[in-house]
Amino acid sequence: MISNLDKAKILVKALPFIKKYHNKTIVIKYGGSAMVNPVAREQFIQDVVLMKYVGINPVIVHGGGPEINEMLQKIGKESKFVAGNRVTDEETMEIVEMVLSGKVNKGIVSDINKYGGKAVGLSGKDGNMVFVEKKFVEVDGEKVDIGFVGEIKEINTEVIKLLEINDAIPVISSIGVDKNGQTYNINADYVAGAIAGKLQADRLIFLTDVDGILLDYNDKQTLIDEIDVENVNDLIERGIISGGMLPKVTTCLNAIENGVENVVILNGKLEHSVILELFTVEGAGTLIKKDENLES
Numbered sequence: 001m002i003s004n005l006d007k008a009k010i011l012v013k014a015l016p017f018i019k020k021y022h023n024k025t026i027v028i029k030y031g032g033s034a035m036v037n038p039v040a041r042e043q044f045i046q047d048v049v050l051m052k053y054v055g056i057n058p059v060i061v062h063g064g065g066p067e068i069n070e071m072l073q074k075i076g077k078e079s080k081f082v083a084g085n086r087v088t089d090e091e092t093m094e095i096v097e098m099v100l101s102g103k104v105n106k107g108i109v110s111d112i113n114k115y116g117g118k119a120v121g122l123s124g125k126d127g128n129m130v131f132v133e134k135k136f137v138e139v140d141g142e143k144v145d146i147g148f149v150g151e152i153k154e155i156n157t158e159v160i161k162l163l164e165i166n167d168a169i170p171v172i173s174s175i176g177v178d179k180n181g182q183t184y185n186i187n188a189d190y191v192a193g194a195i196a197g198k199l200q201a202d203r204l205i206f207l208t209d210v211d212g213i214l215l216d217y218n219d220k221q222t223l224i225d226e227i228d229v230e231n232v233n234d235l236i237e238r239g240i241i242s243g244g245m246l247p248k249v250t251t252c253l254n255a256i257e258n259g260v261e262n263v264v265i266l267n268g269k270l271e272h273s274v275i276l277e278l279f280t281v282e283g284a285g286t287l288i289k290k291d292e293n294l295e296s
């Protein structure tokens with residue numbers, strides 16, 4: 001049990017950071033194991049409510065890959081990925097939308113509201129937020145058709161701003177729409193990056209299943225706590241950043257290019273990782289900055 005004196009000490013240490021982020025927008029990509037682990041989930045929800053309570057504007061963009069896989073498995077459909085994107089036929093698209101914009105989105109909304117927040121669930125269709133065109137991926141120099149997977153072309157943040165003004169927390173699923181009203185599936189990392197860029201967010205936080213960018217990923221797993229764009233590109237070229245970390249890091253670089261000040265990749269299973277990142281000098285995870293000389 002934490003004493004009142006200890007609570008006061010924590011609060012005093014956090015105050016400069018609460019001031020620093022006051023009225024700032026922070027986009028958080030929530031997905032993968034941080035979402036399905038019940039302890040990590042509860043702590044994440046509490047962190048989001050606390051952020052809003054102290055005057056920060058969190059915007060949650062979520063995935064739900066494991067839940068989609070589970071539902072597809074129930075109907076006997078195999079999940080197939082090409083270059084980090086789920087191959088999405090018509091039936092899969094229906095399931096993806098039902099799972100992400102229904103079960104997962106409303107689950108996060110009701111959990112935030114249970115802890116005293118005012119969350120509003122949206123998909124990229126609401127308020128014409130995420131416009132896409134059909135995406136093709138290149139495999140071995142050939143253009144491959146992966147079905148209803150969207151390439152983001154335009155982001156409209158009007159509805160997010162309306163919610164911010166009204167003290168609500170937007171919770172957004174990674175579903176987009178094209179100009180003809182066709183629904184598309186999008187990797188949630190890309191949606192988070194694009195929304196953060198359009199909002200000119202102060203920070204973009206990716207919650208994942210590792211502590212951040214690790215050096216010698218297959219060996220000693222040393223965490224890189226801070227890195228600039230130039231050195232990230234070097235790690236990509238040297239093959240140190242690979243697999244699922246590659247699209248995530250590419251999204252981080254694009255977001256920085258589009259004006260997001262700092263991007264952080266951190267472990268969603270770490271206790272109160274979002275609060276640790278925002279309200280402590282040490283932070284948590286890997287902070288990616290445009291330039292090593294810039295203040296974080």
Ligand SMILES: Nc1ncnc2c1ncn2[C@@H]1O[C@H](COP(=O)(O)OP(=O)(O)O)[C@@H](O)[C@H]1O
Nearest residue numbers: 032208209212213214217240241242243244245
């Ligand atoms: N240098 C690296 N540092 C950390 N993780 C890496 C690195 N290179 C590859 N990875 C892989 O990237 C994964 C994270 O990406 P992904 O599984 O797509 O996350 P999420 O499901 O949270 O979106 C890690 O679990 C790890 O397997």
Ligand SMILES: CC(=O)N[C@@H](CCC(=O)OP(=O)(O)O)C(=O)O
Nearest residue numbers: 031032063064065085086186188
């Ligand atoms: C096109 C594509 O791959 N879309 C993803 C959307 C969900 C997602 O990104 O979920 P996580 O963040 O939990 O991985 C999918 O169908 O799995």
